Amino acid sequence: MTRQGIALALDVGGTKIAAAEVDVRGRLRDGARVSTPATGVWEACAALLREVGAGRPVTAVGISCAGPVDAGTRLVAPVNIPEWSVGFPLVAHVAALLPGARVALEMDGAATALAEHRLGAGAGVANLLAVVVSTGIGGGLVVGGELLTGRTGNAGHIGHTIVHGAADPCTCGGHGCLETVASGPSSVRWARAHGWQGTTGVELARDAAAGDGPARDALVRAGRALGEAFASVAALADLDLVVVGGGFAQAGPPLWDAMTTTVTEHAQLSFVRDLRVVPAALGGDASLAGAALLTRETPEPPDP
Structure with a gap:
């Protein structure tokens, strides 16, 4: 069965947080961004995802985040986001915010490399x-x-x-x-x-x-x-x-x-x-573009 809905990209950095809808080719559309706050970073991420999602069903989210990241635990611990520096369960929070969406995470440098390799x-x-x-x-x-x-x-x-x-x-x-x-x-x-x-x-x-x-x-x-x-x-x-x-x-x-x-x-x-x-x-949108590609390149889990 094919899931209907939209895909979203999220890019979390020490200076800014950006989110956008991802079209069927894995490209960005209808994005929004804010400066990264000193506190309440997750709340800022959630607000952006809600804004670009606009209440529609979300089937996939690609995340680019400043590192280090941990692919095993799916925690992020960016050195330039003090609030998260001891480890924050970003993937789990996104999954709870958007139930049913598959969530892919890469370090922002890796997401940038992916985007410049595929598109740049x-x-x-x-x-x-x-x-x-x-x-x-x-x-x-x-x-x-x-x-x-x-x-x-x-x-x-x-x-x-x-x-x-x-x-x-x-x-x-x-x-x-x-x-x-x-x-x-x-x-x-x-x-x-x-x-x-x-x-x-x-x-x-x-x-x-x-x-x-x-x-x-x-x-x-x-x-x-x-x-x-x-x-x-x-x-x-x-x-x-x-x-x-x-x-x-x-x-x-x-x-x-x-x-x-x-x-x-x-x-x-x-x-x-x-x-x-x-x-x-690709300029300042490279890591967000990489996050968008993750929504297309991460396999969709089978239907239960």
Whole structure:
């Protein structure tokens, strides 16, 4: 028996929460979003799902959520959502809100990789890394044309790989993480410590373009760290392509030139020498688009 109803996508991040209806091709339509609150995050998610669902029967929900996630327990514990950082049963809450709907969960970096592979800059590429460079740094891997999720669902978490020049403690509890060098807030902190007077990543990019030394140096430093990480992951996973998105990835030539030059310097083995690094195609909706695809790619359970 075929279930009638609609599918929904939900994307939960540290900055915003978004939801949308999913059409029959797995594409987004009729979406809504809000800023992520300090408290009451689930209530905000539920309100969005009710809004886009509009009282209609829901048969499937695809969820993209900031990580870490746990594919076994289906808990989420995002480091940038303090209210949920000890583990929140997001899948169970969505299932209780929308009884009868099948619910699929992926880390936001994995959802982004899926979307860029199916619909965006990585279409037709079998082996790729998708990276989001923003307030934090996330990522996901497609290997052999299939999304690689790993043991717990966190494969591709490139922001917590180790790079040169990273000495500050990370929110994950470790030291040396890419995120402490190349995220927007980390780059702003470094530039301010070296004499720059601005406060945001947008200002940093603007001042770097205008010739401000510390601002430009901060972007070059971030770009080199990203390039090191990309070359390392490409050698490990034998990749064809790195797709780079996120707000801070738009910071301009100092970041991009340093990133691509560093990839070339380090990707010297024959099988990674042709590694390409390209801008993402789907913008800020990539992880939500990935959540939408989950509603089509997750098998429907049999009728009782």
